[in-house]
Amino acid sequence: MEFSKLEKDLLAAVADLHTLPQGAINIRKDGQAVLRRSSPNIEVIGKADRPGIDIIVKPGTTNEAVHVPVILTNSGFKDLVYNTFVIGEGADVLVVAGCGIHNQGTGVSRHDGVHEIIVKKGARMRYVEKHYGEGGPDGKRILNPSTVITVEEGAYAEMEMVQIKGVDDTRRTTTAYVYDQGNLKIIEKLLTHGNQEAESEIEINLVGTDSTAQVISRSVAQDGSRQEFKAALIGKERCNGHVECDAIIMGNAQIRSVPELVAESAEAILTHEAAIGKIAGEQLIKLMSLGLTEKEAVDTILSGFLR
Amino acid sequence: MLELRNVSLNLDGTNGAGKEILRNVNLKLERGKLYAITGPNGGGKTSLAKVIMGIYTPSEGQVLLDGEDITCLGITERAHRGIAYGFQQPPRFKGLLVEEIMKIARPNLDTVQLRGYLRDVGLCPEDYLDRDLGPGLSGGEIKRIEVAQLLARNAPVTILDEPEAGVDLWTIQKLISIITKRYKGNSQGIAIVITHNEQFLPVCDEIILLAEGSVQERGTPEQIWPLIRDDIVCKMKGQCGGSVYGVQ
Ligand SMILES: Nc1ncnc2c1ncn2[C@@H]1O[C@H](COP(=O)(O)OP(=O)(O)OP(=O)(O)O)[C@@H](O)[C@H]1O
Ligand SMILES: [Mg+2]
Secondary structure, three states, rough: OOOOHHHEEEHHHHHHOOOOOOOOOEEEEEOEEEEEEOOOHHHHEEEEOEEEEEEEHHHOEEEEEEEOEEEEEEOOEEEEEEEEEEOOOOOOOEEEEEEEEEEEEOOEEEEEEEEEEEEOOEEEEEEEEEEEEEEEEOOOEEEEEEEEEEEEOOOEEEEEEEEEEEOOOOEEEEEEEEEEOOOOOEEEEEEEOOOOOEEEEEEEEEEEOEEEEEEEEEEOOOOOEEEEEEEEEOOOOOEEEEEEEEEEEEOEEEEEEEEEEEEEOOEEEEEEEEEEEEOOHHHHHHHHHHOOOHHHHHHHHHHHHOO | EEEEEEEEEEEEEEOOEEEEEEEEEEEEEOOOEEEEEEEOOOOHHHHHHHHHHHOOOOHHHHEEEEOEEEEOOOOOHHHOOOOOEOOOOOOOOOOHHHHHHHHHHOOOOOHHHHHHHHOOOOOOHHHHHOOOOOOOOEEEEEEHHHHHHHHHHHOOEEEEEEOOOOOOHHHHHHHHHHHHHHHHHOOOOOOOOOOOOOOOOHHHOOEEEEEEEEEEEOOOHHHHHHHHHHHHHHHHHHHHHOOOOOOO
């Protein structure tokens, strides 16, 4: 399979794919799988009834990664895909997802990804999803991922979701169920600018005894962009959950942060921390006193914050 | 030479009324010397440093560096002219690493030097290089990292604002020896240390006593130290009704 320069750049931006990796992979371009390969331990199978794939990781598989990036290059293309991930018992794997849209035209390019992830007993999964958009000022780039994740007994899942510039509109929903001694960590990093809008709604159900969850959201809203962040922790048993959202607001941007804690057990410990503020003047002054210009100081602060 | 001519500074007070922070300050500071600025809390020491760094613009008067009027220059430009200021209370940065800020302070710093400067302020490089400058660091740690940046910058005009705060006695001793070695008799450099430290004050070439926004006294440590001591004794006698502990 030969990729053009444009396609390669998109793949590098969303999945750090500079060369094609070993192992299981599925690359979807404008609604078609252009490359699909299973590995001995990770099966990648097309769904029979609707667009999308099943990724089945055999129990006990360790030190393997599966890459499932999506790219859109046709202006105005609307893509809808259903993906199912099953991480077998005791496995320990990395899943690299992500979507890159290049829209040079005037149409609305849109990708709606519906994901179901099941992390089986005692398994560990790290899931990384980057969103990236580029192209002319007339086209729109929209990404709406929705994910339902189940973290079974004693399993661990870490989801890192990153969107830095380029995507005009995102509505993300993430729903999670965490069972006995399961542990879920969600890290969101977001930067919006121009007139972009981003919404993220997370609901974590701590259904098992001694289940734990942690949500860390770091976001920057610049210019006239708008962000809304909703995080609900629902503790049904003895559990521990913490949400931490930190936002930097600039220009005429707007940020709404809506926390919700629901305890249905007296043994549930749920906490929430939220802060929205502009870059502190002292921080800028400090970096400028080291010789940076004001703009360099802002960039340094933001890139550290979104690291 | 760094010169302040008739510098006054007014800042908005809490109720919006202008507050006089510095009043008609005249100072000529020569290269090759190490200066101490001391004086009571709220006397205007930090404000004076911020006027030199360009963080505060004086309401009246001028700041001159080697004869050039730099009063209108911004912070970045003054940094490029070789002025450096180590904050009394350094701000924190979530996500920015110690190694990164050190390299901002001195872009071409190599790893050996970088580790050396951290050791100079009593920090073990292995433990700190990839630490985040966020709320996870203690006050003393953030302060030492601030001083390490200034050591790394090695700027011709270096102002340290109470470097002893949160730093243990051994480290202070080391810091004093680094600063004196570097700046005393160095025809390129001027060091200004805002300090109350009894070890730092005697080794400086000159002590400037700043109170109520103006220079009260200026002279060698031999001239100034007795005045400060007498003043402390007076104040304590006044406050504690005559009993003074620990000061003869
Ligand atoms: N930005 C500001 N706005 C209003 N007042 C200020 C500002 N900065 C300083 N001041 C006031 O100016 C006075 C001098 O403050 P400054 O920080 O310069 O004192 P200092 O001598 O450094 O004191 P310390 O020994 O406590 O560090 C104080 O009364 C302080 O409240
Ligand atoms: Mg001060």
